[in-house]
Amino acid sequence: MSEKQPVDSFPAVSNLVPVVERLQRPWMSGSRIFVDFNNKDPEGFLRLNLTGTLEDLRRGQLVLEQGMLMTGSDGDLIARIIIVSPGIEGIWRGRMVDGPWEVGA
Template sequence: MENLPVTLFADFNNNDREGRLRLNLNGTIKDLEAKGMILSEGLEVILTDGDELSVLATIEFSKSENIWVGKFDDKDVKYL
């Protein structure tokens, strides 16, 4: 059976200076808790706002902000 990336909530307006999505909002934290998930460097996830946008992203840790972020290519953003 193929392991599909987990889907997590993200606010596409909550990005850092490098364009990565910050994963520190309540919706993301609730998704992680509900799925019993812990983020780790290099993990692939699907980030979605639940209404309009989704994208495959790679998890990174932002040392400058001390939070997890999702790195993605703008061209990969899908409109739901």
């Protein structure tokens, strides 16, 4: 018979949180909007002024705010983005914080 492992040898719950976060896919939660991953401003942020983006925001009755966490997708790729206030162009922008991944990967 094998010996039982002492309880204190298991990882602490706080150590498991990053593992659980890595298992979750970004499209499982949060608001999803259309983005074009090739449409970036001079600072490298995704521009959020496209017709598809604006339609998704209207459909979801969403108002962009600095620091909002959203999911951006172009139909082929998907990424987590944080909303950034308008820059010199006066356009709301998104900063990719995770991804992009292929949809369904």
